[in-house]
Amino acid sequence: MIFKTIIEPFRIKTVEPIHGRTRSEREAALEAAGYNLFLIKAEDVLIDLLTDSGTGAMSSDQWAGMMRGDESYAGARSFYRFEAAVQEITGFKHVIPTHQGRAAERILFGTAVKPGEVVPNNTHFDTTRANVEYRSAIALDLPCPEGRQPQEYHSFKGNIDLTALERVLLEKPGQVPLAMITVTNNSGGGQPVSMANIRAASEMCHRFGVPFFLDACRFAENAWFIKLREEGYADSTPLAIAQEMFSYADGCTMSAKKDGMANIGGFLAMNDDDLAQRCKNLLILTEGFPTYGGLAGYDLEAIAVGLKEALDEDYLRYRIRSVEYLGEICMHNDIPIVLPTGGHALYLDAKALLPHIPWNEYPAWALSLVLYLEGGVRSVCIDSVMFGRQPDGSEQPAANELVRLAFPRRVYTQSHFDYLAEVLVHTKGLAPRLRGVRMTYGPPVLRHFTARFEPAYGQLIVD
Numbered sequence: 001m002i003f004k005t006i007i008e009p010f011r012i013k014t015v016e017p018i019h020g021r022t023r024s025e026r027e028a029a030l031e032a033a034g035y036n037l038f039l040i041k042a043e044d045v046l047i048d049l050l051t052d053s054g055t056g057a058m059s060s061d062q063w064a065g066m067m068r069g070d071e072s073y074a075g076a077r078s079f080y081r082f083e084a085a086v087q088e089i090t091g092f093k094h095v096i097p098t099h100q101g102r103a104a105e106r107i108l109f110g111t112a113v114k115p116g117e118v119v120p121n122n123t124h125f126d127t128t129r130a131n132v133e134y135r136s137a138i139a140l141d142l143p144c145p146e147g148r149q150p151q152e153y154h155s156f157k158g159n160i161d162l163t164a165l166e167r168v169l170l171e172k173p174g175q176v177p178l179a180m181i182t183v184t185n186n187s188g189g190g191q192p193v194s195m196a197n198i199r200a201a202s203e204m205c206h207r208f209g210v211p212f213f214l215d216a217c218r219f220a221e222n223a224w225f226i227k228l229r230e231e232g233y234a235d236s237t238p239l240a241i242a243q244e245m246f247s248y249a250d251g252c253t254m255s256a257k258k259d260g261m262a263n264i265g266g267f268l269a270m271n272d273d274d275l276a277q278r279c280k281n282l283l284i285l286t287e288g289f290p291t292y293g294g295l296a297g298y299d300l301e302a303i304a305v306g307l308k309e310a311l312d313e314d315y316l317r318y319r320i321r322s323v324e325y326l327g328e329i330c331m332h333n334d335i336p337i338v339l340p341t342g343g344h345a346l347y348l349d350a351k352a353l354l355p356h357i358p359w360n361e362y363p364a365w366a367l368s369l370v371l372y373l374e375g376g377v378r379s380v381c382i383d384s385v386m387f388g389r390q391p392d393g394s395e396q397p398a399a400n401e402l403v404r405l406a407f408p409r410r411v412y413t414q415s416h417f418d419y420l421a422e423v424l425v426h427t428k429g430l431a432p433r434l435r436g437v438r439m440t441y442g443p444p445v446l447r448h449f450t451a452r453f454e455p456a457y458g459q460l461i462v463d
């Protein structure tokens, strides 16, 4: 190849204006929002990296597909197109549409999991954990040891700890209704899981008669990492890799808001006839008839097209490389990040960047507020605000204090990334002057969404 620059593999047909507020306008917005970025108006944000979920740009083919949407209540053409697209990639016999990923989780766990049982996973996403715990069951995280070290390089830090998994399966016979692997591992830094790990976990579960499921939200990004990093896959297509990943599983939950390239939607898929029937019965109760599952016909069309676009090599190369590019700039400027860079997000290590801010003054939270104040960038914290409060009401530090910059799909261009890099380098320069925050209101559960704060020392940045 003569040219090294990896361009966005699309051109822009519709634009959505974004606005830079002044620093003092952002300061006022922060104060009004109780120093919580979830409570800021989206129009006051310049670059919104709160999540990669449902925030992507749809393609012209997806919009064209939406016009084809068949809104029949039962047996719509759109359902069959959606079902065929999911089956081509996953090979699962039963495909059950849901309005988003957590609905698929609730229906699966509501049907298959009983109180007191244990569900192992490499790392549960917070809604997955909440849906297991809502069944009075135990959500057990079993990341591989490398996955716990933010700044240690390993090709597949999303792997499940197979020794720990085997121990659970041995020690809890009859108490593990299913085991899961989340690809990529979102809560663990967007890190991929190797094919070897998926295959071994599947074999182990089946040896113990335990069904094995994938939380497949970012299956295409995981397939791309396997192609790049795992021996024997360099010449395989992302589709063939994804098909092999799914071939080891008995079913999956999926949020189509990620690698479905849609703004809403999800599904549950599986091979077991009896389980599928019971899931469909519960689906009818709360989501809708099994050929639409809470979605419009046009949403099913957008997902059917989007799932295939997510596996496009040019798209995946551009997507993964954009995050890696930003990661390289961070490393070059001694900005501590979770290494290597993940698929959908860059994770800043606030504990390492701001060692002078104690965990109970929430260093990640303070850092994310300063990124907004200085550059209009919105991020999300995976930190002691999210995980610190224990069921007995006490406070414990979280394992890590991370700021996640999650990238919407096909939304931001190279110059947005260059701007972002400048904001990060500028903020790094301010690091010794940053101060923590104090929580003035915190609800008992999922407090990061609505908690309110104030600067612990009068200002976020001291002189």
Ligand code: F0G
Pocket (backbone or CB within 6 Å): 050, 051, 052, 053, 100, 101, 102, 103, 125, 127, 128, 182, 186, 215, 217, 255, 256, 257, 265, 266, 406
């Ligand atoms: N599983 C994983 C790994 C996820 O990352 C998410 C959502 C879900 C399940 C739930 O899917 O939102 O469609 O109900 N993650 C988003 C995020 C919200 O920002 O990481 P959903």
